[in-house]
Amino acid sequence: MKIRNRITLWITASGLVASLLFSLVVSYEMIEQPYDLLDEELDIQAHTLISGLEPQSGKLQRDLTENTMLSSLTRPYWIKIFNEQQELIYASDMVRFTDLPLDPKRSRYTVSTTMPAKTINLEQDDNDEVAFRVRIFTIPVAGHSYLVQIARPIEKLDEEIFDLLISLLIGLACSAAVMVGLGYYVSGRILKPISAINSLAREITDKTLDKRIPLGKNRDELYELSSSLNHMFDRLQYSFQHQKEFLANASHELKTPIAMQRLFFDEALQLSELPDNFRKQLVQQSRILCRMDRLVKNLLDLSALELQAACDPEELDLVELTATVFTEFEDIIRANNIELSLELPGSAFIRADGEKIKRVLINLIDNAIKYNHPEEGRIECRITTENKGIWLEIYNSGPGMPADQLERVFDQFYRVEKSRSTALGGAGLGLTIVKRIIEMHGGTITMESEAGSWTRVRVFFPTLQTDKKRSDSAPLNA
Template sequence: MKIRTRITLWASLAGLVSTAVLSVIVFLWGLETPYEFLDQELEIRAQTMANEMGREQAAGELHLEILELFSRLYWTKVYDANGRLLFASELARRINLPKKMWDQGYLIPTDIPLNQFYAEEDDQPAGFWNRVFIVPVDGAIYQVHVARPVENLVGESIESVLVIGAALLVSTLILIGVSYLVAGKILHPIREINRLTREITARTLEKRIPLTNNHDEIDQLIASLNAMFNRLQHSFRRQKEFIANAAHELKTPVTLLRLSVEETLQHEHLPAPIQEKLLAQERALARIGLLIKNLLDLSRLELRDELARELFSLTELFFSVTQEFDALLYEQDIRLVCCFDGVHLFAGDREKMRRVAINLLDNAVRYNHRGGEIRCLLATGDSGETIMTVANTGPFIDQTDLDRIFDQFYRCEKSRSAAHGGVGLGLTIVKRIVALHGGRIAVESGEDGWNAFRLLFFPRRS
């Protein structure tokens, strides 16, 4: 599960829980509030009835019509201190409600329609909210049982629950949407860091991730990553410098050894066994010399990636390189076919492109068979790109080898490496030079016996 989804779920869950708790509190408060108002109203009515009853008894005459007027729309019974009934309102005479000596109100449901008491109400069953008050008036004690018809609060409660549930559902959907957007906003710097980190490779270790200047945890993460890239860049550069320096130091003694062996081989009276050993040493030294030369070339490309750009004819350069292979092609009985559709002017480093052509042709000759064929093509694409293709007959290369063919020291023909020669750096150098020119290189191997290297160089934009 993605972090954004987890943040959305946790934020939505937290918001839902807090909203649900608040809704329950509001719902319970909403249930209690009407009863509190009813209690206050009934207390005032009970006090009024007790005061009027006290005045009537003090005057020695009981006017029921006045008491009825005060108890209109209320269920009322007034008792003296001994529990003797002194007065009952019209509703009290029609409806019998139990008297409970509680300190709080209580609800008695009935089947009487509410519109009998309030014309604007519907015909839902009414309930009576009851309170019993002990009211002292001028030394006398009265028990006042007073009630008021009210709507069915249970039904209202169910309706309130449905409304609150619907509101919770809507708020949850809104909360999920907002949480998803907020999570995306929070994670945007992380995604940007991830994108920039993927762009930083062994070839582009000089790149750094820019700080957001928010001085938060994201900036701390960026600073840590940049510090790690600094250490990696320093280590890579030290490694490349070591390889370059080691290859440079080895070049001179290996050259001297090879010259010494060649000079010894010129003696006419050498025994055959010694001559064979010296020839084997000379071949081994030649191979070591080639390895050192390739290591030096690759190190220079890694350490100094500048190009000496100039405008030159790629056709002429490629043609001159093919002439250098005439003797080797004749010896291997390999046919060379060149197809150049005009003069291709190319803006790049002449010497490095010459190395590309040499390495590709050398690879095509090495991994070919006697009586085979090599095809060299130069063409211009629809978008003005220069297309260079070097194809040769040879063994089929499976996909596993194709994926690693440009790796350093990797060779497909491991069992025949000694016969083919080479050190496994030629194609690595080719890919690096092509990348420096802003181009791309791809290799294809067909079951028809042809292997093709295709290079694309795009025109420079001013």
């Protein structure tokens, strides 16, 4: 789960817990307050009723002349009055419709009972059930104690409390939705600087180690993170630079002893009195030394490209240069019985370093010849122009390569068929140099292949100028 989603969940959960606690407190107060008011009302009504009655002959009797309000007062209430002997001495009119349980151990409680709505309308539900709030009082009058059980229907109050709870639940659901949106927005704002740092860090590669993450004005945790990453990039840049310099210096220092060794082998092979077996060994060692010499030269070229990531661009006709390089390979192509097909437009101008682009063409054409069928091979070269750039395609028949190795062929010292590459003098640096040169010119290179059948290299160069035309627009074929 992404950090933004986790922060959103934390904010939402925290907000919901706070809202739930607040709602519980509010709902408890809002529910208890009506019951408290109702209990206070029942208390007042019970004492008012008792005060309106006078004891006569040991029993309470109504004095209608002084308590004309009694009938209207007691109509909405369920009332029973008991004397000290637990004898019922008074009951309101509502008692005949239902009987409520008497629980002297509790002074207030709520009970539900069934009362048909057609008998008396107390806003019952569909099952004719109605809830009563019951109060129990012991009231002394004229030296006697009387037990008063008084109740009032609260069906309407229960419905209002139920509606209140539903409203609270809906409010919680709405607040949860709001908090999810707000939490997602806030988490995005919090993580935005981190996303920017991540984006900038992703852009910094081994070729752009000079870039740094801008430090913010606030010296907060993000400032410290950016500073730490910049220090890490400083150390990486220092290490990469020294590694490249070491490779360049080591390769340069190896050139002189290798040249002296080659000179020694060339002079030794000129001697006529050498035994045949020793001569064969010298020839074999000379070939190994030549391979080492090519490897050192490639390392020097690669180091130069890495340390001097610049070129000397000029206006260059890629079509003319490609045709010239193929002309130089004409004898080798004919000697290997390879059929060549060139599809070149009149011209295709780019701004590039001519020597470096020629190095690219030589390497690609050399690979197309080396890794081709030994008999009846085929090479095709095509240049096409587009609005955004120029495409160079070189196709060759041959063993091809597996699809899972296509991306790795541009890695340093990587060879698909190590035994064959060694026999052909390959060291696994040619395509690395080619890719580096093309990237220096703002282009791209990709490779396609079908194992056991063919290989195609596609190079893209951005177009900078295309107004010049070649006079010889006909395709070249060899």
